Amino acid sequence: MTDFDLPSPGLGTSANDDFEECAETVRAALELGYRHVDTAQMYDNETAVGEGIRRADVPREDVVVATKVHPDNLAYDDATRTARESLDRLGLDAVDLLYVHWPTSAYDPEETLRAIGDLREEGLCDHVGLSNFPPELLDEARAVLDSPVAAHQVECHPLFPQEELRRYAVEHGHSLVGYSPLGRGEALDDPLLTEIAEKHDASTAAVCLAWAFAQKALVPIPKATGDHVRANYEARELELDEEDLARIAAYDVRERVIDPDGAAWNR
Numbered sequence: 001m002t003d004f005d006l007p008s009p010g011l012g013t014s015a016n017d018d019f020e021e022c023a024e025t026v027r028a029a030l031e032l033g034y035r036h037v038d039t040a041q042m043y044d045n046e047t048a049v050g051e052g053i054r055r056a057d058v059p060r061e062d063v064v065v066a067t068k069v070h071p072d073n074l075a076y077d078d079a080t081r082t083a084r085e086s087l088d089r090l091g092l093d094a095v096d097l098l099y100v101h102w103p104t105s106a107y108d109p110e111e112t113l114r115a116i117g118d119l120r121e122e123g124l125c126d127h128v129g130l131s132n133f134p135p136e137l138l139d140e141a142r143a144v145l146d147s148p149v150a151a152h153q154v155e156c157h158p159l160f161p162q163e164e165l166r167r168y169a170v171e172h173g174h175s176l177v178g179y180s181p182l183g184r185g186e187a188l189d190d191p192l193l194t195e196i197a198e199k200h201d202a203s204t205a206a207v208c209l210a211w212a213f214a215q216k217a218l219v220p221i222p223k224a225t226g227d228h229v230r231a232n233y234e235a236r237e238l239e240l241d242e243e244d245l246a247r248i249a250a251y252d253v254r255e256r257v258i259d260p261d262g263a264a265w266n267r
Contacts, residue, residue, distance in 0.1 A: 196247070
């Protein structure tokens, strides 16, 4: 259980690896009102994200910065070394949230989680996160960690609503951070979501995000550039009614879009 308040929405930065575009996107998002920026070693953009944070006319202490340790770097020595390298690239003394990105490759519960816990003890991260963990590995990690889990990040959107992991997050007092909240665009042409969007004279993307905002403990982190950064932030103004939410809950279309063969749920 943690009292960490994770701002919603966050800005996802996956695949935004053009330095100037990424830095300017982060700057613009923070000056628009975002207070949560998510990156990762895997994204190869931590330097640009850090530059965007410095460019923004927003105090550093007002921004939650999250990064993730690459699955290949999860042995104890690699995790502690590369986390420091991430801080160097970001230009920060510490991140607010440090995730284990995937429980695959070099992941070893005892070694990896000891490394993340030690980094927190040293003050290099304020909170510990996990990403792409199925429930049984969440249980294992929580038993091993001395630090509370502040956030668990997974794919989550109306077509893949992660009911079990949302309940788990509420029960254990952490945020469920939803990446690909638009289903990598797959949700934008869905008939039901399109119908709900037309009802509200809104975009389907706004419906997906409004659905996320309506769920307990769920924090979406849409990735975006240009005008989409503002559109995603302004989706907070759309409120779905009980009928909309019930129709989405009862919908029989369920589609995971991020599904690597090596993911823990495919073992």
